[in-house]
Amino acid sequence: MAVLPVMAQLIDDRLVEANTRVYPDAVRRMKALKKAALDAGRPEFATEYLAELRDRYKRRPALIQRMDAARL
Secondary structure: OOHHHHHHHHHHHHOOOOOHHHHHHHHHHHHHHHHHHHHOOOHHHHHHHHHHHHHHOOOOHHHHHHHHHOOO
């Protein structure tokens, strides 16, 4: 599904700066991406992308906490 990479790019754009005010929106977008990937039959896209985000932003504990709370 061609929309998944676009959704991922929108999340990446929100997370360029380490700013906790953008995390709620970024996490909402992550949840939407996960649902879209499941609906498209490509759950591995969401799984791999979210794992990569966790690794890339492991030094942002507030983001990781929000992801954990959202079960992402």
